[in-house]
Amino acid sequence: MSEASLALGRTWKRPPIISNPILRWTLIIGALVYLIAAVMTIDVNWSRVYEGLERGKKFILAFSNPNFSDRWTDIHEGMLESIVMALASTVAGIIISIPIGLGAARNIAPLPVYLICRGIIALSRALHEIIVAILLVAVFGFGPLAGFLTLSFATIGFLSKLLAEDIEDTDKSQAEAIKATGSSWLQWINFGIQPQIMPRLIGLSIYRLDINFRESAILGLVGAGGIGATLNTAFDRYEFDTAAAIIIIIIAIVMVLENTSTFIRGKLQ
């Protein structure tokens, strides 16, 4: 800094987040243009929204007085079905994910196998659960089987991808040591790779169980079983007290699952 500028006593200015001024201004102007265009095209029926505030208040008040009893049989069956679907699909998903995860790890799979497995993972991750559920309901008919298959398919994309990344990060020397004893391929995987990824696999599986339960709550909207159908009916009939009861149960189960998974993952690491 030169004498002159010090004498003038320049004040300090915060350095901008994006240092390139051209990029910065293009981004700012672009964002503004987009914002104006977006706000102009979203037409909101404000009088309808205003009318709705009354119902919104009713819904929030319903949480202080949830109605568990009127539709208890529906809620009970739906919840049980959601839990059953979540559990079964997590197990099935893990069983299918392990071979695909092994195939998608570049350090143990040959290139053709790698590409096929990565393709399956990409497909499973790109399709939203509800879309898969719609297609499977069309093919397999209504009921929890479609939901089970949907969740299993979604689990594959999640679990195989993270598993493959973990396998790629494993310590090479351990696997090599097992190989040096003259092990077969299965023994090599079982004793060289598996012990290294086991803690993470268990942690991810429990986390996925949590996600699967949350997702199973919406599959009922398209007829794939679970609590979603009951919830949908409750909203359609403006039975906010029943809807509140269902949402409270969902939140409670998710909280329990989340705490269990944090606890188990904490123990494993």
Next chain:
Amino acid sequence: MAIKQTTDGIKIWARRNTKEQFTNWIMWFVGTAIFMYCWQGISAETDWDFFWDAPEIAVDISSRAMPPKWDYMTSLWVPLWDTLNIATMGTFLSLVMAIPIAFLAARNTTPDKYIIRNLALLIIVSSRSINSLIWALLLVSIIGPGVFAGLVAISLRSIGFCAKLLYEAIEEIDEKQVEAITATGASRWQVMVFGILPQIMPALAGITVFRWDINIRESTVLGLVGAGGIGLQMQGSLNILAWPQVSLILLVILIAVLISEWVSAKIRGAII
């Protein structure tokens, strides 16, 4: 690790000792039993005739769906633009709400460790445990169908995600910088703006782009419950069994999701 002794007195290596082996076996047994119980429940609810028909029906539907009806694309541009708006404006709106909640939930910035922090954590958990489709259902029944309901649904669902990641980032900041700003005599707000915000800015940008990517994927299906976007067109086409239109919509969704994923990965790569 354990050593096993064979009957002839030779010691061999075994992976587990007897106790470990036993617990292992019990855990597998219980796990299998639970799975079988669940499977029985699913199987009882299933019409297996439909299951065995499935391959035929799948072939039938895909033959109807091919080729996609390409000229239907002209009526998809507007819903696609709506979908983009729901995701982008929803993410923006959720950040406006998530940032204060994150500051209230972080251990080092919360004004009150017990009541306010737990309240903020409860908001985060509730927002996270309810799927955006359920939020959309709720909002459609409250404020009526349309893009606005979808936008609010996406923003409410995103609060929990953004606030959780953000408060974890706030808890990991370097306290020395905050102390330095405090030492200049800065007020509480000035400390936040000059001491904390610059440190969490990269995390904030990363979280935003990450959530935006997820929101694009979610907003494509919100239309199924009437909350605007391309899902509305899909619902309409499914209802009239117009499979060529459905296949085109699915293709469009797939491309949109892949593009958003690519954009998000690029931006996150540039930030980190």
